[in-house]
Amino acid sequence: MADVTGPLEKLTDMFRRLDGVGRKTAQRLAFCVLNFTDTEAEEFADAILSVKRDLMLCECCQNISSEKICPVCSSETRNKSLICVVEDPRAVIAIENTGHYTGTYHVLHGAISPMKGVSPDQLKIRELLARLNSSEVSEVILATNPTVEGEATAMYLSKLISPLGIKVSRIANGVPIGGDLEYADEVTLRRAIEGRYEI
């Protein structure tokens, strides 16, 4: 079938390079593209090239941005003395979607992981410290993921930032809203009980 499906196989191969896409899914997606109109296919190809061409990292918060300074960092209404540290740009989108956070961000682009060979100097920690030194920051919220790597990174950063006299906080752990206690894991439940608040 090599001859029949050369271009399709190539596209299937490209889809397989995306995280979490297996052989069958990649093939299905490639066939979807085959059913696209010519215009759609061109739009798709353009969109791929555009994310590589038109996006850069914000010089301040290191989030992906189409400008040198991202809209959050350049906004006059955001609280510059509050920095929420996250692992990746997706976390920024998630927090922005809550519509309740008015501070700024700092994107580390990963978490410390000896297993995956990610050391602190491969993350945007130097840039974070530079920000803390150059501007008035009153609180740093550590919003790295509640995983082993995320917790280790939060611990590492807290030890680094606390001596600077800046308040350091960590996002709360607990049972997710809409979740069922029966299905919460032991660690989450323990944290939920430890973190209980008076009503």
Added chain:
Amino acid sequence: MADVTGPLEKLTDMFRRLDGVGRKTAQRLAFCVLNFTDTEAEEFADAILSVKRDLMLCECCQNISSEKICPVCSSETRNKSLICVVEDPRAVIAIENTGHYTGTYHVLHGAISPMKGVSPDQLKIRELLARLNSSEVSEVILATNPTVEGEATAMYLSKLISPLGIKVSRIANGVPIGGDLEYADEVTLRRAIEGRYEI
């Protein structure tokens, strides 16, 4: 966030147009592309344009092909008197992967579905009848999917082809190899019993 992620949102939107890709998955895939190298991104964009540019339908079997007549139809070793009728090119790949079928194919590009507004004249049935009239065909295997639409299409074709004096067969239904009888649905199990063979 519109400004920050313009190109990313555009790419997310393109991924969402693929079957079975929701908002979260589309966003995840778009971020994967962001981590591609420039070369990979160009390869990906090229691959998308290539499937639209370089592929056509084989004039004989209507399968997708990079040539006017696909390698299966132009092969001298394939049994031209045997035609396996399938709904789409993916079924051809699946059957080719078994490595046991030596006949040719005919791709309908869909199945009759009054619900989805697909009538027989929107499928490649005219082309199939033309093939049956112009060449010596001894058997047509109806390998449309074992769904309501696929069965209806098979029934329709069988009524159309039988009067031509050509043998018409349907692929067998039964429990899949490696499957568990406990989890087989009633219809499949009934068909498996009806279709039992002596050993």
